[in-house]
Amino acid sequence: MDWAESCSAPSELCTEKLAASAREHLERAQRDVGGTLWPRRAHGVDSALAHIHAAHVLVLRMVSLEDLHGMLPDLLMLIEENLPSEDRRRLSVERIFRTSEGGRLTQSQRQTVIDAVREAYRAQQREIVRERSFSQLVWCWAVGLLCVAVTIAIVTAIDRTLLPICFGPTPNVRSAALVVQPPLRPIVVCPLGEGRFAENGNLDQSFEAAASWGDYVVVEAVGFLAAAVTAAATLHQLRGSPTASNVPLALACLKLPAGALTAVLGLLLMRGDFVPGLTSLDSSAQIIGWAVIFGAAQHLFTKVVDARGREVMEPGPQPAVTPEAPPAKQKPLYGRT
Incomplete structure (x- = not known):
């Protein structure tokens, strides 16, 4: 968080508000872990994990596009681990990873990556809570x-x-x-x-x-x-x-x-x-x-x-469910119907 705040471009993004919000999430995570008693310890850990993920998403908004491009392989591994192969957000990030050249992304591509990372974190939290x-x-x-x-x-x-x-x-x-x-x-x-x-x-x-x-x-x-x-x-x-x-x-x-x-x-x-x-x-x-x-x-x-x-x-990303095609109309066996 300190590195992202020092390396961000204030003229391009509103880093002060993003940094304040991210530090607030981290403080809440620390309070959830340290202030939750044993019977509800698991709920405190889940809440802290959600706040840490939210802070990481805010960090991705703060860093420059060049730094985000350097993080892209690690983020893509996170997305592929938690999202099914048919997910549109995962496919979009994979396309961005293949086509990005010059070490720089666009703002729209940044938002696509952030949306995919956020959904991957949500899927990861659901699996942890289920287990x-x-x-x-x-x-x-x-x-x-x-x-x-x-x-x-x-x-x-x-x-x-x-x-x-x-x-x-x-x-x-x-x-x-x-x-x-x-x-x-x-x-x-x-x-x-x-x-x-x-x-x-x-x-x-x-x-x-x-x-x-x-x-x-x-x-x-x-x-x-x-x-x-x-x-x-x-x-x-x-x-x-x-x-x-x-x-x-x-x-x-x-x-x-x-x-x-x-x-x-x-x-x-x-x-x-x-x-x-x-x-x-x-x-x-x-x-x-x-x-x-x-x-x-x-x-x-x-x-x-x-x-x-x-x-x-062994949950793994579940494949997306595609709607079944309607059954084809059968021809009558004898004459007209």
Whole structure:
């Protein structure tokens, strides 16, 4: 800004007003960055970025036409990065860059370049805001799912008989258990222990007797670890420009509580005879093994969010949408219409 103010031509442009306005934008940007507290920090950064871009546009109005011609390659890269190839402003600047000779532009060409730069900055700000909004949404969902998982673990630890995550014998074995001696009763297995089948044949009472306060905690922890492994394995697929929003980290953190919940929900579905042939597990190791599988299977539910994250991180200039041509009139097949 100091350089532009010292090198401008006062006789050609009203540099004093432009310089005052540009310095005001810079002061506002400094206040937005330094005076915004943490909950609204992102909004302050967005506002500061808009003021910095406005100050840069004013600098382009202040510099001489020769200096603007020297800046043209850098400005053209900014325009090509943020505007689609079919944009008229981008095409005009590319034409100016090819046809400008002698190192000097006209005032009308200056205005064309400034308009294109302003629109490129607007497109850049929209992409940054979109990426930050997506990252904040993913973080909110990750925190919400984590709270749900912690709540389930606490409630089931306090009341272990609320919904035991245990498995017992098949219905045929249950009926046969009533006619055998007590030492030969089938076993009911849970993630952290096991117990004998109830003498009266009540499966719910058998589950409540064998359940432990840490069953859900262990299952969620195993699902959490399985989701962490799958998240680490899928991070290499997320490619994009590095930004302050850190979308890959938000997506990885979303998988962790999702894995804990899918492990619990998958075992509950098996306990409710939802999966034919997998309603009776024989040991605690099998329960933990299926918790690992269901925890890793969270990728089936979060892959849609991953795809959206890749799209957000690799936006690129979107091509202009051209109106479709009206359909041609078809000739009647038989005679007149």
